[in-house]
Amino acid sequence: MVLIVERTNAQDAFLKEEEDGWVPTMLQANASAYFQLLQFNGYGIGWKYRGFEKSSTVTINGIEWNGQKLGIDLSAAMLGIYALSRTEKTTTGFEPHENGLATSAVMRYVNLHAIDFPKSITVSNRFQALTGVYQSSFIWSTGKFKNNWHAQLKWQHEESFIQNPALGKRALNGMAFSIDKIFSKNQYLSIGFWFNDRYQTKQSPTVMEAIQLSGNKLYHPGWGWSNGNLVFPNAKSSKLPMMQVQYTKNLNERKRFQIDWAIAMGVQSVDGLDWTSVKDPRPDYYKYLPSFYKDSVLADQLTKYYKEQPANLQLNFDAMRRVNQSNLDKRSYYIMSRENAAIQLLQEAAHYYMDWTDRIQLALHYNSIYERIEKNNILLDLLGGSYFLNYNSWVSDEDARVFQFDIHHPDQKIKEAGSWGAHYSVKNIDQQMSALLFWQSAKIESSIGFGYGLTFFQREGFNQNGLYPKNSLGKSAWYFFPSQKFQWQLMYKYAPRLYAALNAFLHQDAPNWNEAFKNIAMRDDLSEYLLPIRQMGLNLGLYYLGINYKTELQLFGYQQKNQSGRLSFYHDFYNAFVQGNYGLMHSNKTGIEWSMETQFASALNYQLAVGWGNYIIRNNPIYTIQSLGTDYPLESGNLHLAGLPETSSPELVIALGTQASLSNTLRMGISSVFAWGRKMEFDYFRRSFLWEKKITAPASMPNGFNTNLFIHKNSSFKFKGLQHRFKCFLQIQNLLNQQNPVFAFEQSRFDYKNSDALKFAPKYLLGYPLNASIQIIYQIN
């Protein structure tokens, strides 16, 4: 098995943006114009909110869903439920909220309450020309019916008609349901259920040389041909039904109690191509590209060959089948496999809100998570062979080191649908408590919040592998990590429309389970250099909220301590697979954001946002490189990272937007974003004290520029006492057809012997070119 570093988070975000129709609604938005403009336009230029790598969290009916903490792909599981919900608040910059303490992520608070929606039937159809994705949905909102019940039902379907194989395919069948019951003015019950059967292929980043050879801006190597048919080996799927129950009781006019439960049980999986002891099948492998050959005639021959036949820059499944069938007993060296994650999740939250006095409010929160995730691999396709040997092999250019995945069943021959590889589970128990106190007067508002939590992890291995026979089988000890939080806000109101707010926070966070273990698939040891991550920071905001003019200025400074990380990779100096660990890394994030929005005669809105951020690593963290299996230390010392960028998010962004109401029923808008100072994600381990002098600084990426346009047309009429509405929403993305890399990164492999930075060249994922989608909605109520 070859380890491939995937960039799934960024890809997920990219795909999510493509899925979600967006309608910027300025001046009605409760988040800043800066965030609003950038969250819809920023992905294509690699923008991350204040450089934070962690994705956003969403709190639905009082239950916080944090995909990174839970290890769940929430975008697939929850896709489409927002149509049944109302966003109550989006907070940024550690802004306290009565529903709980803030984190470094963007936090979105959502109410999934059928009572918020009037009686109606809505049918929606959307088509995107470039990807060929067709989406349709049907929503039935009952309004109030017998005994104060309200219900909503949504059915949704998505499929793709392949326009270009590089864009892959998607399929979705989903439903969402919510029902509310108002028992009295003081008691409220809400139940939500949703389920998506989702399949989506993934794009693979590649080197610029391969993109140029293909002559195709959409090129990526992660798909290919098999007997004339398209095959997409890299895909993810989700079948994870979720259910939430919320009960709210107003104890009296000043006290409110709310209890929420959530349950999720299902499977999410990731498909991929695997190979062992055989030629690398990736068409963009460095040895297959013209740049590998110093002989110019040979390089020219290869260039000509690829330019004449770009299909050879795709995966060749026919060749893989031939290899699998060429040996006597048809041992498969290439397979397609699925890593399944069987998820069982139970969450419970209790919230107590009290208006202590007219000026003081208290909120108490308790959140509990029990989660078990079991992972194993299922052999999907033997690609023409008869069996696959249950080996793990660390493949190098010239050699392969093989060990048994299960030493109790050596040389096990796996058939299709059989289980192979690492098989383990992890239990995650998380208990969090917090208290927030809010105080307000005519001029000053303040809040203070404390939180304490305990997080427990246990790994259980179901097979004993040959690489780590001592600590791969059975249950590990329970490891627990405390976390503490303190937050404070002071707001001074100069005038009703002009105020300043100062936020301060100090956190000591627990790792998530994926970070806690050194190599969770293979062994139960904790990661090296695992220390509580300490975060502290200040955020100063100045706000003016006028009737036709709104502006805000934010200054922020964050400091993070004790970050750590780990990576298994092939080290060309040692000619071996190694485990790299680093820790005690500290970073700073400072910046300034300014945004304004204004409107003229209520028909024309303008938005402008400017943000500058300096996100740097401020010390030289310690590190070790160990040989895989024996943990023999090969090198240790310091990584020379001080002063280097901590994130690839651009340093400077400027976003502009304008919307015009051309009539009562026709609205259009255009927005642009510019980005400067983009760096690619760089490899830490080649910048150790041993090699640093031979390494160049991380390369810059081209400045980003993206423009999107939308036109929104409404039409309505009454017929037989019912209101009929048509909405047409046309969206054109990347209007000026700019070719922006969404992200780029240095590979973990490096030519340590000759320090040739281009031997294992950086990889890129390019954003979509000019593309359009249309959505037509029909609603009756």
Place this chain on the structure above:
Amino acid sequence: MKKIPISFFACLVFVLSATACLKQASFATNVNSKVDSIVSIKSLKKLHYTGEFELIQQNMSIEAVVVANDASNNLYKTISIQDSTAGIMLLLDGVNLYQEFPIGAVLRIQLKDLILTDYRRMVQIVAAVDTSTGLMQTTGIPSPLFEKHIVKVKDQPNLKPIPVSFKNLHDSLQGRLIKISNVEFASADTNLTYADKKNKIGASRALKFCTGGTVYLRTSGYADFAGIKLPSGNGDLVGVYSVYNSEKQVFIRDTSDILLKNKRCTGAAWLKN
């Protein structure tokens, strides 16, 4: 009833017309349908002058069967092929070649743009030659171009080696699968291994014909069987004939090619060597 304004349809028509312009791209693989003239390896080798290299510019092919590959790592980035007239080494810039080119596979090799050369008189087909350092450095056919140059035609599972006596070992047998009989390792070598596995250093071990004559068994230090002790008996050996300058050599695919289980022959014959 209120009419739906025309601008709504204009919006719809615009998008539909934009998408209608998109056509499914053609990704069909080009197949080179040109049929080259097939020449024998023997006549191909006649084009070569020892120590030189010749670029093949004509459209011509050879059709040959794989007789040895890198399955046991005794060969590296090379396979040995033969037809009914001769054998030759084919250099391929890839690893695990045995999976694509198993022994017994009959290949048709398009020779245009390839180069004939030799390594210490052992004739080989390569893709590039670099003499800029003063030495002749060769590169095999790049892996992506395998499909351009090599087509697997059929299987020929029953490969029969040519029985050869010492006096018949000559260059015309280069690259061919041969069988030599009544041979044994020199007594001084029987305590040695095929090669130096630990230090990855190749070795030549003297194989003595009972009827007189010596041929050297050449084994790579990377071969899977490099660390195995040499057999001490007498018998038959199947292998590919090769040369290193004037030295006559043979290499085996794996240890099953050696059947030295008989009693060693008397020493009288050695005197004739």
